Amino acid sequence: MNRRAFLKIAAIGAIASGAAAAGYYGPELLDLANTSAQSLDNQIQYGTTSFVTDDQKIPHLLRRAGFGSSPSELGYFEGLGVAGAVDHLLNYENIDDSGLASEPDITMALTKKPPVGEIVNLVWWWVDRMINTPRPLEEKMTLFWHNHFATAIYKVRYPFLMFNQNQLLRSKGMGNFRDLLMGITEDPAMLIWLDGARSKKNAPNENYGREVMEVFTIGVGNYTEDDVKAAARAFTGYQISKSGTSFFNPNQHDNGTKTFLGQTGNFGPEDIVNILASHPATTKSISRKLFTFFAYDNPSDDTVNRLASVYTSTNGNIKSVVEAILNSDEFWSTQAHLSLVKSPVDYLTTALRSLGATANPKAVVATLSNMGQLPFDPPSVFGWPDGEAWINTSSMIDRYNFPLFIQSPDNATVAFEDSVDTATRTLFPEGLPSNVMQVIQQSTDSLTSTGDKVRNLIRLTMSTPYYNLN
Amino acid sequence: MPINVARRLFLQQVATSIGQVPSLNPLSFGPKIIDLTSLLSPQQVDAMKNRTLVVVQLSGGNDGLNTLVLYSQQAYYNARPTLALSKSDVLQLNGDVALHPNMTALQSLYKDNHVAIVQGAGYPNPNRSHYESMTIWQTASPDESTSTGWLGRYLDGARAVDSSINAVNLDALLSPAVIGQKERALAIESLQSFKVAPLTRGQSPSTDESTIKALDSIQCSACQEYNNLVTAMMEAGLDAMTASDIVQQAASNYQTSVTYPKNDFSNRLKLAAQVVASSLKPTIVYLQIGGFDTHANQKNTQANLLKTVSDGVAAFYQDMDSKGKADDTLIMTFSEFGRRVNENGSLGTDHGTAEPMFLIGGRVSGGLYGDYPSLSDLDSNGDLIHTVDFRQVYASVLQDWLGTDPTQVLSSQFQKLNMF
Numbered sequence: 001m002n003r004r005a006f007l008k009i010a011a012i013g014a015i016a017s018g019a020a021a022a023g024y025y026g027p028e029l030l031d032l033a034n035t036s037a038q039s040l041d042n043q044i045q046y047g048t049t050s051f052v053t054d055d056q057k058i059p060h061l062l063r064r065a066g067f068g069s070s071p072s073e074l075g076y077f078e079g080l081g082v083a084g085a086v087d088h089l090l091n092y093e094n095i096d097d098s099g100l101a102s103e104p105d106i107t108m109a110l111t112k113k114p115p116v117g118e119i120v121n122l123v124w125w126w127v128d129r130m131i132n133t134p135r136p137l138e139e140k141m142t143l144f145w146h147n148h149f150a151t152a153i154y155k156v157r158y159p160f161l162m163f164n165q166n167q168l169l170r171s172k173g174m175g176n177f178r179d180l181l182m183g184i185t186e187d188p189a190m191l192i193w194l195d196g197a198r199s200k201k202n203a204p205n206e207n208y209g210r211e212v213m214e215v216f217t218i219g220v221g222n223y224t225e226d227d228v229k230a231a232a233r234a235f236t237g238y239q240i241s242k243s244g245t246s247f248f249n250p251n252q253h254d255n256g257t258k259t260f261l262g263q264t265g266n267f268g269p270e271d272i273v274n275i276l277a278s279h280p281a282t283t284k285s286i287s288r289k290l291f292t293f294f295a296y297d298n299p300s301d302d303t304v305n306r307l308a309s310v311y312t313s314t315n316g317n318i319k320s321v322v323e324a325i326l327n328s329d330e331f332w333s334t335q336a337h338l339s340l341v342k343s344p345v346d347y348l349t350t351a352l353r354s355l356g357a358t359a360n361p362k363a364v365v366a367t368l369s370n371m372g373q374l375p376f377d378p379p380s381v382f383g384w385p386d387g388e389a390w391i392n393t394s395s396m397i398d399r400y401n402f403p404l405f406i407q408s409p410d411n412a413t414v415a416f417e418d419s420v421d422t423a424t425r426t427l428f429p430e431g432l433p434s435n436v437m438q439v440i441q442q443s444t445d446s447l448t449s450t451g452d453k454v455r456n457l458i459r460l461t462m463s464t465p466y467y468n469l470n
Numbered sequence: 471m472p473i474n475v476a477r478r479l480f481l482q483q484v485a486t487s488i489g490q491v492p493s494l495n496p497l498s499f500g501p502k503i504i505d506l507t508s509l510l511s512p513q514q515v516d517a518m519k520n521r522t523l524v525v526v527q528l529s530g531g532n533d534g535l536n537t538l539v540l541y542s543q544q545a546y547y548n549a550r551p552t553l554a555l556s557k558s559d560v561l562q563l564n565g566d567v568a569l570h571p572n573m574t575a576l577q578s579l580y581k582d583n584h585v586a587i588v589q590g591a592g593y594p595n596p597n598r599s600h601y602e603s604m605t606i607w608q609t610a611s612p613d614e615s616t617s618t619g620w621l622g623r624y625l626d627g628a629r630a631v632d633s634s635i636n637a638v639n640l641d642a643l644l645s646p647a648v649i650g651q652k653e654r655a656l657a658i659e660s661l662q663s664f665k666v667a668p669l670t671r672g673q674s675p676s677t678d679e680s681t682i683k684a685l686d687s688i689q690c691s692a693c694q695e696y697n698n699l700v701t702a703m704m705e706a707g708l709d710a711m712t713a714s715d716i717v718q719q720a721a722s723n724y725q726t727s728v729t730y731p732k733n734d735f736s737n738r739l740k741l742a743a744q745v746v747a748s749s750l751k752p753t754i755v756y757l758q759i760g761g762f763d764t765h766a767n768q769k770n771t772q773a774n775l776l777k778t779v780s781d782g783v784a785a786f787y788q789d790m791d792s793k794g795k796a797d798d799t800l801i802m803t804f805s806e807f808g809r810r811v812n813e814n815g816s817l818g819t820d821h822g823t824a825e826p827m828f829l830i831g832g833r834v835s836g837g838l839y840g841d842y843p844s845l846s847d848l849d850s851n852g853d854l855i856h857t858v859d860f861r862q863v864y865a866s867v868l869q870d871w872l873g874t875d876p877t878q879v880l881s882s883q884f885q886k887l888n889m890f
Binding site: 154194195198199200202203204205206207210214215220225228338339341370371372379380381382385388389390391392393394395396397398400401404436439440442443446447449451452455456459460463464465466468469 | 707
């Protein structure tokens with residue numbers, strides 16, 4: 001059964017079986033009068049950690065390790081149980097995703113004039129994957145790495161080079177970090193973005209040599225300006241062919257002896273990548289960044305060290321670190337639940353995935369751009385900010401307006417006006433506080449046309465602070 | 471639609487009446503609240519309220535050597551075999567220094583004594599990371615990490631005296647510079663997007679009113695403490711709807727005889743002029759332009775950017791001048807660092823240190839401030855040694871333009887430059 005059919009069933013209250021089992025769409029709803037107080041009462045105490053309630057678990061997991069969930073998807077994962085759900089998200093290789101477009105509609109060549117206008121197709125291709133993929137964690141990890149190795153089309157110019165980099169992040173994003181870093185080092189879009197392709201052996205360009213340490217691996221405080229210069233020399237030699245692939249030109253490589261982070265030798269790109277990928281500071285910085293992406297800000301040293309030891313013992317296997325995070329007490333604690341702000345991408349994809357709806361690609365691109373998180377176009381090599389940075393007067397208005405671009409399936413349109421509760425829980429499964437529900441109900445009742453009622457319902461739900469938490 | 475300036479006040483009353491007073495400073499940014507209440511008299515605050523400081527952030531590290539050119543020195547030409555600007559092309563300010571050839575608009579303002587140029591601004595132990603150095607300029611705290619920006623700390627103090635003092639950041643995301651411990655700037659990405667859309671295009675206003683009222687109420691309903699983020703979103707939402715009404719109304723009344731260049735940066739400056747004319751009357755406007763990280767093929771990239779900045783800023787100044795507000799306008803530019811003296815092998819330059827800052831305004835005493843850094847006496851990395859601490863410039867602006875005790879904002883005392 002496809003999502004739209006499921007949505008219809010869920011929406012008209014016929015109840016998807018899994019959701020019913022978990023009590024999600026059944027008639028006996030939680031008393032919403034005081035959600036926060038009730039949540040506190042229901043918290044289960046183990047030692048010093050208080051955990052989320054059972055019915056918060058799957059919505060929490062699917063928001064963090066995916067892009068929210070339709071009622072049917074929520075029901076399916078509820079049926080798997082928490083351990084099964086984590087396993088299903090992590091081990092996605094054999095899940096059939098042939099229903100997704102494998103490639104965007106863009107020019108796959110280094111044309112004389114970069115077809116920058118194709119960015120709409122490129123962005124929509126990826127956003128559509130986030131909304132419709134049966135492997136949500138695969139896309140979530142791709143988004144994580146895109147932010148980590150932040151590369152922007154405003155300098156790269158060629159959509160197909162951005163697409164190729166995106167595929168690299170997708171294919172290596174759950175493998176070995178060293179392999180991913182090596183792939184990124186040789187990636188044509190990155191070679192343009194951080195000027196590696198222009199670096200000459202007689203006067204090396206420091207851009208990649210600096211950022212690979214500062215942003216991608218060991219972080220500030222763990223290297224000197226001399227290390228930047230040594231790395232820049234070691235990375236000389238890459239060029240980009242006319243077909244848009246990279247190659248190593250030994251004639252442009254500095255073969256001299258370099259001293260890098262205390263080691264001396266005739267280092268080339270692989271040597272630097274190997275040193276950086278296994279550096280203790282990298283094991284910690286990658287572990288910390290993954291944790292704050294999935295769980296919450298400011299993890300304790302103990303938490304980071306525990307994850308770093310997973311990194312070390314698996315030789316930098318990313319999937320193992322992610323698995324350790326999703327199975328950690330911290331991830332399932334109340335400290336994690338709804339502790340993050342939905343990024344613009346989360347905000348937008350979660351709505352469309354939950355509703356089984358679509359939107360005009362141009363409106364999607366304009367909204368993400370206005371909100372400051374257009375995929376393939378991060379502001380700088382540092383990627384996007386997170387958390388409270390997404391909350392400001394400009395972004396809140398964008399969050400009030402985007403819902404009007406959502407094209408709901410017709411069957412949902414009919415169903416939604418029947419039940420404000422169904423509509424709001426489709427978008428925010430935990431349920432809104434009763435006073436907020438009341439406002440939404442009253443406002444919707446005051447409208448006459450079905451179209452207005454549905455748009456109003458979706459808009460007001462997505463405008464609540466609750467929906468905007470992650 | 472009438473301007474509802476009382477939304478947030480209304481919210482506070484609602485919250486109080488139901489016995490739940492929301493924290494209006496939900497986000498905690500550090501240990502220290504700066505209280506300027508005792509330092510500023512209401513009269514002082516009033517006097518400063520008509521003034522606007524427009525901060526223009528040049529992101530990426532602008533090459534100062536090719537912006538303010540030391541064209542009299544052979545060392546400049548030696549260091550820049552492909553990038554040096556020729557003596558005959560540059561816009562000479564005196565026998566030694568000149569502006570980039572594309573900065574004709576600023577040159578003309580300079581001739582009218584409306585431009586102060588601080589040569590060699592920087593700070594001790596310069597950091598060459600974009601992120602770190604930008605943070606240092608934004609927080610004005612090179613030695614100690616802090617989560618409040620220098621203008622945010624100013625806002626904390628100023629709004630404690632007068633809550634009608636506003637700051638506006640023309641961007642999708644707030645710069646750390648304008649985030650204080652309690653206060654933060656309003657963000658406006660564009661005029662077009664800063665407007666709550668009607669539920670259905672062309673429908674009756676009463677329907678709109680009902681949904682917009684509901685949007686308001688929803689934010690108010692969320693007053694119940696859930697977590698700090700909810701409170702922050704509620705506040706931002708209410709501020710947004712209030713400010714949106716004000717700005718849209720001002721924009722619809724706004725007229726200018728000045729033709730702004732057609733590019734994104736100038737569009738934002740025009741928006742700045744519209745916001746300045748609104749009843750928000752911002753004391754601070756903050757905006758940025760990116761693309762200055764010229765590791766490769768610097769020549770054309772920087773030339774285009776400098777033209778954009780120079781033409782845009784001059785148009786904005788003229789717009790203010792035509793409305794009799796030149797004396798109430800101060801524009802200040804900065805970048806996170808300048809660039810290496812010697813060019814690299816990619817026809818570009820790598821990260822460096824000291825850089826010139828430009829301050830433009832009717833009250834500015836035009837001219838050059840500070841010494842041009844030596845091109846031969848460089849640091850161990852081959853970079854310029856700064857001659858003016860950028861916090862001296864901030865101190866001057868805080869005291870002489872914003873009427874604020876700079877030591878409260880900057881944590882220590884810096885010798886002012888007498889630029890006004």
